Amino acid sequence: MIYQVLVAFITVFFIAIVLKAPKKALFYNALSGLLSYFVYLITLEHANKILAVLFAASVVALCAHIFSRILKIPTTVFLLPPLYLYVPGSLIYRAVYSLIINNVADFNHYLYQTLLTAGAIALAVFGMDSIFIIISNLKKKTS
Secondary structure: OHHHHHHHHHHHHHHHHHOOOOHHHHHHHHHHHHHHHHHHHHHHHHOOHHHHHHHHHHHHHHHHHHHHHHHOOOHHHHHHHHHOOOOOHHHHHHHHHHHHOOOHHHHHHHHHHHHHHHHHHHHHHHHHHHHHHHHHHHHHHHO
């Protein structure tokens, strides 16, 4: 598990470089990837892959909001690189391949898994954004 988490750290670090993230954000992106992949692996031991992606993407979104406020950098800089770990690229490839070879059952299965995974990522990001908006609005009302 330690090896997998370290590989996730290194992978996200280089993804952030490729996406031209600011230099001061590289380590924090990689740290977010490390933490989220740790949560992913722990959740995967006790639940299905979709729930693991939901929790891991929630960690990414939480870290993105925290790091963006600390470093005064837009949240998307911290969202995109770590979320690459969970994008269902192989699933959509298998869905399209199954469609091409006219295997409708596999196409339906892979498309369903792709949509669930993408939905889990979107739900996590949207949910965390909503929480931070609510907290921000409550702070404005009290001050």
